Each structure stands twice: as structure tokens, then as C-alpha cells.
Amino acid sequence: MNKVTTFAMPILSVLIIAACGGTVVETVDDTTTSITDDDVQAVDTSKFELGTSSSITEVSCTLSNGESSTCYSITINGFPSDRTELGPFCPTTTTTEAVDAGKWFDDGVLYDLTGEFISKLDIFYGDSNWQLYDENTKEVKITDTQTACEAAARPDVSAEYNNYCVQCDISYYSDTDGEGISSTYLIPVTPVQRSSAGSVDRSSIGVAFNGVVLDAAAPTEDILSAYTIAAFDDCVGHVNPTAGYHYHGANHGEGTCPGVDFEEDGHGGAFGYALDGYAIHTMLDENGDEESDLDTCRGHTDDERGYHYHSAGAGENLFIGCFTGETAR
Amino acid sequence: MIIGKSSKHLVGILLISFTFSAQAHESHTHSAPWQVCESKKVTEACEYTNGEMDIYKGTCQVFNSALMCVRNQPIVHAESSTESTEKNVSGNTATKVN
Ligand SMILES: [Zn+2]
Ligand SMILES: [Zn+2]
Numbered sequence: 001m002n003k004v005t006t007f008a009m010p011i012l013s014v015l016i017i018a019a020c021g022g023t024v025v026e027t028v029d030d031t032t033t034s035i036t037d038d039d040v041q042a043v044d045t046s047k048f049e050l051g052t053s054s055s056i057t058e059v060s061c062t063l064s065n066g067e068s069s070t071c072y073s074i075t076i077n078g079f080p081s082d083r084t085e086l087g088p089f090c091p092t093t094t095t096t097e098a099v100d101a102g103k104w105f106d107d108g109v110l111y112d113l114t115g116e117f118i119s120k121l122d123i124f125y126g127d128s129n130w131q132l133y134d135e136n137t138k139e140v141k142i143t144d145t146q147t148a149c150e151a152a153a154r155p156d157v158s159a160e161y162n163n164y165c166v167q168c169d170i171s172y173y174s175d176t177d178g179e180g181i182s183s184t185y186l187i188p189v190t191p192v193q194r195s196s197a198g199s200v201d202r203s204s205i206g207v208a209f210n211g212v213v214l215d216a217a218a219p220t221e222d223i224l225s226a227y228t229i230a231a232f233d234d235c236v237g238h239v240n241p242t243a244g245y246h247y248h249g250a251n252h253g254e255g256t257c258p259g260v261d262f263e264e265d266g267h268g269g270a271f272g273y274a275l276d277g278y279a280i281h282t283m284l285d286e287n288g289d290e291e292s293d294l295d296t297c298r299g300h301t302d303d304e305r306g307y308h309y310h311s312a313g314a315g316e317n318l319f320i321g322c323f324t325g326e327t328a329r
Numbered sequence: 330m331i332i333g334k335s336s337k338h339l340v341g342i343l344l345i346s347f348t349f350s351a352q353a354h355e356s357h358t359h360s361a362p363w364q365v366c367e368s369k370k371v372t373e374a375c376e377y378t379n380g381e382m383d384i385y386k387g388t389c390q391v392f393n394s395a396l397m398c399v400r401n402q403p404i405v406h407a408e409s410s411t412e413s414t415e416k417n418v419s420g421n422t423a424t425k426v427n
Contacts, residue, residue, distance in 0.1 A: 106379075106380070107361045107362065107377065107379040108362065108377070108379045108385050109380060199371065199391035200390065200391065201391045201392065201393065201394065202393055216393060217392035217393060221360055221363055221395075291403075292402070292403055294402075295401065296388045296399065296401055298399065313404065316400065318392070318399060321388065321390040321399030322391075
């Protein structure tokens with residue numbers, strides 16, 4: 001007999017008058033997700049294609065609910081196994097075209113970080129303090145040393161690195177080509193439902209099959225308030241000193257970013273596992289349509305795949321909204 | 330072409346900026362997904378509009394100790410009734426500028 005876990009954030013219909021502006025705020029009309037044991041599929045480690053110095057082993061673990069369980073201990077080398085180089089990130093001059101530059105996102109949209117985009121940041125953000133390039137040489141101000149990258153790739157950017165396009169070279173942190181910063185993640189062998197959804201907060205989201213971590217939302221307010229752009233490459237990944245190369249969005253099939261095959265029935269393909277053990281699929285199906293029944297974590301259930309997530313769009317600074325299952329402590 | 334799109338985006342920015350100032354949230358950035366959840370609670374409904382006037386609807390969720398609007402409904406594209414949306418084969422929205 002199937003154990004049915006219903007995790008339901010209460011359906012509310014409260015109207016709140018916001019203190020500022022007198023806005024009438026709509027409240028939660030939350031999706032209730034019922035997940036049976038049949039809807040839970042074990043993690044399939046054969047989907048991972050990790051690079052050198054990587055490993056997957058089975059270990060004992062304690063879940064976020066305090067229960068003992070078995071997890072996969074996944075050690076990644078932090079470099080995408082399906083690519084040979086990272087970038088490009090920042091454009092070098094104000095005339096650099098999209099093909100030689102990376103990306104930036106804002107309000108859900110992924111933009112080509114061209115030289116022209118850099119030169120118009122003052123208009124884009126409505127703030128004349130933006131000046132990421134030299135007015136005379138038209139060269140973009142890029143953090144092109146380890147010292148500069150580390151001073152700028154942090155929440156409290158020192159003033160001397162305001163107005164920089166921030167990029168860090170993975171070679172600062174790895175002597176081996178095709179490797180980045182190694183890290184290990186625990187993922188339950190079989191997902192365990194939470195009684196209510198768990199916040200991501202500062203946790204990572206999951207691990208892509210190519211051995212790159214899916215990171216929590218980038219703190220864009222901090223980045224922008226220092227007049228910096230933490231440039232991404234086409235795959236919405238960038239390097240920082242602590243996490244190495246990591247993703248802030250899913251953008252497959254553009255530029256140097258390998259695509260993800262649709263599933264046989266046309267469903268969006270999976271490209272990684274969340275840290276609760278549920279697979280994360282692409283946003284769209286083969287017809288270019290989104291799923292319309294996602295819960296607040298961006299998950300849903302079907303007969304073929306059980307419960308699984310669908311990533312948000314490449315420019316949304318997120319993959320999933322919360323964890324439906326327990327993560328390891 | 331670029332100027333046209335930039336202008337269109339600017340209109341969006343101005344509208345969004347106006348919305349923010351109307352709500353008395355002062356910031357020189359306009360990261361709408363964070364701003365719309367500033368005075369809300371976890372799982373409370375949220376909605377924002379990007380520079381292309383597409384509508385994103387979801388709930389506020391916690392990232393880095395702050396609330397951010399996580400869309401869980403399909404994007405409502407501003408021009409969806411007149412023109413097909415720009416998508417690539419891999420299942421992601423295409424870039425909108427340049
Ligand atoms: Zn990052
Ligand atoms: Zn699905």
C-alpha cells in the first residue's frame with residue numbers, strides 16, 4: 001500500500017493592505033502536492049558523466065528531518081565534463097559582439113553581455129554612475145588578475161573595484177586542465193518527502209550530470225549596488241573563489257553549451273539532480289511549452305518520471321524554488 | 330534594431346521604476362524578483378514584469394536570507410497573442426537583446 005504524503009502549504013485567501021503604497025496584496029493560493037511511493041524514483045547515478053578526479057559512492061547520512069538514511073556522496077571536479085573551456089565572460093571592448101562575450105540577466109531575461117550592453121548600463125539601470133569602460137580606449141574594465149577577481153567577487157566589494165566587469169579564471173584555483181574546485185555533495189539514494197517544502201536559502205540547489213554545481217540565486221542586489229556585473233558565460237555559469245565554476249541558470253543548446261535531449265515522449269530532458277534526490281528537467285518540452293501544473297518548488301508528478309522539477313528560465317537566477325524532499329545535513 | 334529594442338526596454342524600466350517608487354522602495358537597482366517580495370512572506374503570491382512586459386507569476390521563496398519571486402506559472406508573454414515566443418530547441422527562452 002502506498003504511503004501518501006500530502007504536503008500542503010495552507011490555501012489562504014487573505015487580503016493584506018500593504019503599508020507602502022496601499023497596494024492590495026494577493027496571497028497564497030498554493031498548489032497542494034500529493035506524492036505516493038510510486039511517484040518517488042531512486043537517483044540514477046548512471047546519468048552522471050563526471051570528469052577526472054570525480055567519484056560517486058554510497059554512504060550513511062542523516063537527513064534534514066534527523067532520520068538516518070543512505071546517500072550518494074558525489075564528488076565533482078567543478079569543471080563541465082562536456083566542455084573543454086569556460087567563457088567567454090566579459091566583453092573586452094565596447095564593440096565586442098555577442099559571440100565573443102558572455103551573458104548577464106535581469107528581471108527574468110538573459111541578455112548578451114556585448115560591448116554595447118556594457119556601454120549602455122547607465123541607461124539600462126537608470127543610473128549615471130555606471131561606467132564599466134574607459135571613455136578614451138573603449139576597453140571594458142575587467143578584473144583580470146586573481147587579486148582583482150577576489151576583491152570584486154564578494155558581497156562587500158571594495159570601492160576601487162566598483163564599476164568593473166567581474167570574471168575569475170578557473171586556472172587560479174586548479175593546476176589541471178579540465179578541473180576546477182573539487183567539492184562533494186550528499187544526495188539521498190531515494191528521495192524522502194518533507195512534510196512541508198524546505199527553503200533553499202544558502203544551500204546549493206543540486207548537481208548537473210556534467211559535474212557542475214547548480215548554485216542558489218546570485219545576490220544581484222549586492223552585485224549591482226557595487227556597480228559590478230558578475231559576468232556569466234553562455235551556460236549561465238561563472239567562477240568565484242569559493243565555489244569555482246557554478247551555474248545560476250539553465251541554458252542548454254546555445255553557443256558552447258551542449259543541449260539536453262528531450263525525452264521520448266517529448267518531455268523536457270533531465271540535466272541534473274536536486275540535493276533532495278529529485279531530477280531537474282528543462283523548462284520547455286519539445287513543442288516549446290512550459291508545464292502548467294508546477295507546485296511552488298517548480299515540481300510536478302507524471303506516470304513516467306514520478307515527481308520531478310522543471311528548471312526556471314535561463315534568465316531567472318534560479319532553477320527550483322524550494323526542496324520538496326529532505327536534503328542531507 | 331538595437332535602438333528600437335533598447336527603447337522598448339527602457340519603457341519597461343521606466344514603468345518598473347515607477348512601480349517601485351510608487352511603493353516607496355528606494356533602490357538604484359531594479360531587481361524586480363527581489364523587490365516584489367520585500368514586504369511579503371514565504372509562499373505568498375508574487376508577480377513581476379520584465380523589460381519586455383512579460384509577466385512572471387509565482388510565490389516568494391527564500392534565497393540567501395532574502396525573499397525572491399519564484400515563478401511557477403508559465404510566462405505570460407506580452408506578444409504571445411500576435412507572435413510566437415522566441416525559444417530555442419533546448420527548452421529555454423532565447424535572449425531578447427542584440
Ligand atoms: Zn555565482
Ligand atoms: Zn515534468
